[in-house]
Amino acid sequence: MLYPLEDMKPFSSLLILATLFFFGCGEKEQEATNPKIPAKSEARPVVAPEPEPTPEPEPTPEPEPTPEPEPTPEPEPTPEPEPTPEPEPTPEPEPTPEPEPQDSSFSQEEVEEALKVALEVGEALELGEDGLYYEKGQEDAFEGWVKQVSSDGKLSALERMENGKKNGRALVWHRNGQRSMQGVYRDNNYEGTWKGWHENGELVGERNYANGVLHGNFTQSWPNGQTMMEGNYVDGNQDGDWETYYENGQRQSAVRYEGGKILGASYWSSNGETVASRPDGSPSGPLR
Template identity: 30%
Template structure:
């Protein structure tokens, strides 16, 4: 939302920072003051003043682009936003408008796409909080999302669409937290995922599908932590892996298969750390111990490596992936890690012996 940007302009850029307002040199109503050079924001009082004055500013503050075109106009009364605020794109097309009362957003707020005619967002504020239905549109005029708010908290069903009007997602909210089913869809109408929430926490069965409708993976959640067996499939329906979880950590057996159904690995985890594993090549031959680390044999689902290994120690990474292909300056690179159907580069950045950044793909 541009409202956040506009507020930043008013409080962080438009008004210079000052601890105490200077002495009064006279002020009046209906004044127009260039915000960047003419106003300061007083941290102690939380009010805006004209530079050199001690009476809170009443009038209109303006911002301009380098070409002289007006960027934004905001009305103030007694040092606080009060009344209309409007802003424009650099070519002069209208970008948005909203209303303030006593420094808080209050009333309708509208945003437009760069053509100045197509609405981008519409929402109503009361006392600084969203209240009512918030609508967002694509540049083609099609509705992008719809959500309902009551006194600043999201309530009921929210819905999103693709540019062609087909449903992209549906979620449910209660008292500002997700509560109930959350469903995502592919553009072809097939389901992409199903999740369940209770008071903002994921619970129950989570399901994902490939775009062709085949199962992708399925797991169970309890109070935002995985619990039980995570099952993953290839897009041909063949099972890819089964991993046991307890209180959000891998615990116990984990088994994997190749796409042809042959066994790829058997692992055992303790408190999310691999303690032993047996691995087979695609021909069914058992690999010598530690010949190929588990992380290089496993076919990872997108996002799994980031989820499992952020914050991991050097020792855990060595156990999972072995020695890096290249390393230096606190970064390790593995050139061939299987993510989905692609062999990807994996880069891990360490600080004080723990992973602080993970990047999959070049």
């Protein structure tokens, strides 16, 4: 059966491709079956490769210097123990203050009121064997105001008593009725400042006492008011500088005492002339 030429074109193409494929595969099989033997080449000596130069060893690094050990810090000095504080001294007990002396002054009204209730010593009061005053017929020591009357019936003293002793203010009169002394008693002893007056009413002076003993300033005046003497007592002894004066005001003596003993003295007459003194400090002649 004949096919038109145009219908044969695709078939021819397929036939050509199949033929080429067949011949190509046959050559490959032949080459695989009969491999070509290469021609012998001239033998060449085998040259051993030069050994690579041994690399110089790297220099051993110098060891790092061992660091010097840090100096051991010196131990801090042991602090000295603080001194034990001395115990505070036990304060000495303060001396018990002596009671302040009472005011010895009396107003005339106070005197009159006290005299109204005062008992008379010897008439209503008697001194017991224990040294205390008792109201007659009573067992308890007397407490209250007492008065003393002279033989001619004149009032001579007014005193306060407690526990059968003179304790408190006291007032003494001259026979003419002028006040003579006033002060304070403590357990029958003079205490504190006592004042005195002349019969004409001029101040005699002031004396100070402690437990019945002269202690402190001492002043005394003449009846005309001029100073007679002035000085100081310590435990009943003249102490320090003392001066005495005549009634006309002229200085009579200047004496320094210590514990009642004369350390030095100067004397004058009433007209101002110097009077010598003896080794014991007394004047060599009368002072007039």
